[in-house]
Amino acid sequence: MTTFAKNLTRKTMLGSLIAFSFFYTVISPELFAQAKPDIVVTGRIDIALTNLSGSNGSAATNVLKNDLNMLGLFNITTANAATILIKGTATADSIQGTVTDKNGTVIINQTFTGGWRKATHQFADMIVEKLTGTPGIATSSVTFVSAQTGTKELYIMDIDGANVRQLTNDKSTNIGPKFSKEGNQIAYTSWKSGYPDVWVIDLANNNRRRVSFYPGVNSGPAFSPDGSLIALTLSKDGNTELYTIAAGGGSPTRLTRSRGTEASPTWSPDGSTLAYVSDDRGTPQLFTVLLAGSTPQRLKISASYTTEPDWSPDGAKIAYSIQAAGQNQISFSSIATGEQTVLTSSGTNETPSWTRNSRHLLFARAGKLYLLDSVSRQTTAIENGLTRNTEPNASR
Amino acid sequence: MKSTILSLAALAVCLSFTACSKNVKRDGTAGDGTYSSGAGTDGLYNQSLPGRIDGSNPELANYDTLQAYVVLFDFNSFSINAAERSKLNAIAKWMTENSSAKIVLAGHTDARGTTQYNVGLGERRALATRDYLLGLGADGSRLMTITYGEERPAVAEESEAAYSQNRRCAAGILP
Numbered sequence: 001m002t003t004f005a006k007n008l009t010r011k012t013m014l015g016s017l018i019a020f021s022f023f024y025t026v027i028s029p030e031l032f033a034q035a036k037p038d039i040v041v042t043g044r045i046d047i048a049l050t051n052l053s054g055s056n057g058s059a060a061t062n063v064l065k066n067d068l069n070m071l072g073l074f075n076i077t078t079a080n081a082a083t084i085l086i087k088g089t090a091t092a093d094s095i096q097g098t099v100t101d102k103n104g105t106v107i108i109n110q111t112f113t114g115g116w117r118k119a120t121h122q123f124a125d126m127i128v129e130k131l132t133g134t135p136g137i138a139t140s141s142v143t144f145v146s147a148q149t150g151t152k153e154l155y156i157m158d159i160d161g162a163n164v165r166q167l168t169n170d171k172s173t174n175i176g177p178k179f180s181k182e183g184n185q186i187a188y189t190s191w192k193s194g195y196p197d198v199w200v201i202d203l204a205n206n207n208r209r210r211v212s213f214y215p216g217v218n219s220g221p222a223f224s225p226d227g228s229l230i231a232l233t234l235s236k237d238g239n240t241e242l243y244t245i246a247a248g249g250g251s252p253t254r255l256t257r258s259r260g261t262e263a264s265p266t267w268s269p270d271g272s273t274l275a276y277v278s279d280d281r282g283t284p285q286l287f288t289v290l291l292a293g294s295t296p297q298r299l300k301i302s303a304s305y306t307t308e309p310d311w312s313p314d315g316a317k318i319a320y321s322i323q324a325a326g327q328n329q330i331s332f333s334s335i336a337t338g339e340q341t342v343l344t345s346s347g348t349n350e351t352p353s354w355t356r357n358s359r360h361l362l363f364a365r366a367g368k369l370y371l372l373d374s375v376s377r378q379t380t381a382i383e384n385g386l387t388r389n390t391e392p393n394a395s396r
Numbered sequence: 397m398k399s400t401i402l403s404l405a406a407l408a409v410c411l412s413f414t415a416c417s418k419n420v421k422r423d424g425t426a427g428d429g430t431y432s433s434g435a436g437t438d439g440l441y442n443q444s445l446p447g448r449i450d451g452s453n454p455e456l457a458n459y460d461t462l463q464a465y466v467v468l469f470d471f472n473s474f475s476i477n478a479a480e481r482s483k484l485n486a487i488a489k490w491m492t493e494n495s496s497a498k499i500v501l502a503g504h505t506d507a508r509g510t511t512q513y514n515v516g517l518g519e520r521r522a523l524a525t526r527d528y529l530l531g532l533g534a535d536g537s538r539l540m541t542i543t544y545g546e547e548r549p550a551v552a553e554e555s556e557a558a559y560s561q562n563r564r565c566a567a568g569i570l571p
Contacts, residue, residue, distance in 0.1 A: 152547070175511055175545075176512055189515065193453075194453035214445075215541075216541050217518075217542075219519075233515070233519075235519050236444060236445055238443040238444055239523060263512050263513045263515065277513050279472070279513075283472060284509075284513050305472070308510050308513070326508070328510070350510055350511070391511060
């Protein structure tokens with residue numbers, strides 16, 4: 001972490017201490033030993049962005065501005081008011097970017113290549129990382145579902161909504177796309193065969209393979225962090241239970257045994273534990289179970305309908321959606337303290353998905369996709385030109 | 397590479413059918429209580445499903461014949477309501493009278509709730525319906541399940557009246 005980021009963190013510690021604290025959870029500490037506290041930056045850094053020069057300067061300036069604005073971490077202001085100055089030159093292929101502080105000390109002076117748009121995102125990510133000590137997310141991809149064509153198809157785009165590409169055209173129903181940790185594969189549920197099966201798309205060549213098609217339901221796949229396993233829901237043994245299968249195929253290993261419905265597995269970053277939904281106690285609640293086998297433990301969350309868990313990449317939090325008064329709100333709980341934070345307040349907000357910085361989340365509301373800062377609650381619509389969008393998932 | 401994937405897929409199909417042929421026998425004696433083991437849970441809930449029927453596509457199932465017997469559920473519930481039992485009796489009777497017919501039980505949810513959980517809930521409704529029919533002596537090897545979650549509402553409206561029609565399990569006759 002840079003000294004700059006350290007200072008900023010210290011300054012804003014008070015802010016994190018008075019963060020919304022509602023409920024307390026008792027969780028066995030060894031189960032979540034991998035959880036680490038995250039850096040919380042609640043203040044905004046004042047930056048000045050001089051329009052980039054060069055043949056693609058204007059387009060690159062807009063992309064860079066958007067990349068920095070959507071995070072809620074920066075306040076773009078005049079050179080006089082700013083503590084950080086950003087300049088650069090953009091051609092069709094590359095960006096030369098310079099970042100200095102007020103005293104002229106160079107923080108970044110680098111050329112990024114691979115096409116101006118990608119290069120701009122890389123520059124944005126380096127700015128974020130150098131100034132805040134947390135990873136940038138501008139180079140992330142998002143996979144999601146849109147029913148604009150009349151049926152639910154899978155798509156992929158840049159996190160700013162550009163470069164939308166349709167991945168399936170099955171005229172069936174495809175739901176729940178989730179990236180592998182490397183971001184090169186997407187697992188999802190599809191009724192393409194007529195039955196609900198689990199499929200994997202290899203993004204390098206767009207090949208698809210059906211990895212699970214047992215009798216009954218095959219749904220909700222999630223790659224393990226090392227990519228070797230896929231957790232999913234199967235009913236082949238007579239009830240909807242959680243299983244893992246080898247990502248390359250193989251016989252399933254059963255993780256749960258209940259009379260209810262188990263769904264939506266999400267992995268702890270160390271691959272030891274899964275959080276998931278079970279309605280075994282009447283209404284859907286979140287539970288955890290060890291991959292090696294254990295008695296499921298309920299996460300104590302104050303809501304009677306809690307679904308869609310997503311474990312943050314730093315292991316410290318689980319995001320989920322809660323249902324209350326006919327609406328759905330995005331929330332998360334700290335693993336270490338159980339402190340519950342409700343992030344949205346109105347509408348039907350669904351499918352939270354952490355980005356790689358463990359601070360910003362994607363979610364869907366009324367057919368649109370949004371980026372949400374879990375600290376400031378700034379919510380930014382992601383304009384992708386499509387309607388009826390659901391189930392966003394960010395590459396990490 | 398492609399052929400490897402294909403042969404793996406073929407192997408997986410074989411394996412799943414091998415497993416199923418065993419289960420068909422077990423399901424055939426379902427009424428006698430021959431269930432797979434399941435410590436601490438009701439045996440019915442651990443009975444393996446019959447394999448998918450080769451070449452059958454539930455998209456082509458006929459849901460018209462047994463349409464009067466669509467089983468309805470309460471919000472967020474997979475319990476069979478007493479008011480629905482006569483429908484299940486009728487399905488079981490129809491199965492006895494049409495002893496070669498294979499049935500797919502399609503579980504659905506209303507639009508409230510979240511996508512992935514509703515996929516599970518829909519399957520759970522289909523399984524609860526199947527369990528009830530097994531209890532009436534129906535032949536489990538002729539009872540497939542499928543879930544559509546909230547994806548295929550019977551009434552595409554956002555109202556309590558529509559929701560109550562969408563929380564259902566429909567019996568389709570497989571071609």
